[in-house]
Amino acid sequence: MNTADEGRHRLDAASVLNAKSTLLQLLARGGVYTGDAEELIGLVEAGALAGAYTEIGAPPGPRTAPGDKGESYAAGWSDGALAVVEELGVLAERALVRAVTSGPSAESPDEPSPVRRAEMERAKVAITPLYLSFAEVSDLDPEVTDQVLGAVLRTMSPRQRAGYPGRLTAFTEAHHTHLERLYAEYGPGSPIAIHGRYSLVHSPTSVAVLERLAATPSALHEEWDAAELPPAWLDGLTTAWGSPA
Structure with missing residues (x-):
């Protein structure tokens, strides 16, 4: 040659x-x-x-x-x-x-750091198709989505956030039947109202929250409280999932 x-x-x-x-x-x-x-x-x-x-x-x-x-x-x-x-x-x-670690706020790939916009957008891109495989389009305020995802992503290091879409996919595949039942009973199209303790089941963010409830419940509760998000939302998802609060 x-x-x-x-x-x-x-x-x-x-x-x-x-x-x-x-x-x-x-x-x-x-x-x-x-x-x-x-x-x-x-x-x-x-x-x-x-x-x-x-x-x-x-x-x-x-x-x-x-x-x-x-x-x-x-x-x-x-x-x-x-x-x-x-x-x-x-x-x-x-x-x-x-x-x-390319941004100014992430000095180590394994240490906590503020959530960057690209990390937030990657999470949104990951959760939306996964959610739509179980339920219909959400009607919740987009600002709520950012607040909830921010709490979820702060439980992870930059390295973990980079691999989070794959982790979410593996989670939904492993619990597909369980998730189908959950969204059928509590999500869009069910008798459960969109506003109340089960509100997040009507949002794509619920996939991310459920994964964190299964993987790191203590860290999620800590970040949830720090973000001053409604405790009822997390309690509702915990009840729907069937895990101890």
């Missing part, structure tokens, strides 16, 4: 940087804050590396050495391939840390 052929199969650093800069400019014209855009691009980059690491390193692991050149060659080839996979995992981790 000649140099021209190789150039058609990979991007050089300058071209990648150009594409990133162009995307940032286009997003800025659409009103997306540069810090938020950089964080989102960083997460996509980290995800691409993590995906490659998983695909290459998954069983049976790196492919065997090409040809038949003896055991010593095969062993050396295998060791080298494993070293490359391990380094790819390290690069994926570094990219994730850079992405989630």
Whole structure:
């Protein structure tokens, strides 16, 4: 393969940087804050590396050495391939840390920090289709959504928030039957009124709150109280879920 052929199969650093800069400019014209855009691009980059690491390193692991050149060659080839996979995992981790600590309020990926706008928007994008798989569109005030999601996200570190959409998806898949019954009995279309202790069952935020009730109830109660959200909402969801308050 000649140099021209190789150039058609990979991007050089300058071209990648150009594409990133162009995307940032286009997003800025659409009103997306540069810090938020950089964080989102960083997460996509980290995800691409993590995906490659998983695909290459998954069983049976790196492919065997090409040809038949003896055991010593095969062993050396295998060791080298494993070293490359391990380094790819390290690069994926570094990219994730850079992405989630790119803002001024997040100095550590594993320490609590204020919720950033991009984190809030990612949570909204994650919960809406999951909620709509069980119930109808919510009529609650969008400001309430931000307040509730803020309390939910403050129970997590920046690293955990980055992986929260996947955690939510796993939660709904694991408890699909339970959630179907809950929304049928308490959600839109049920005899339960939209205003009252079961109000949040009528909101997409209920998926996020239920996941936190199952995973970290104490932390959720603490952030709920700090945000001065109605205790009845959380009590109602706890009752509907069937967990102890």
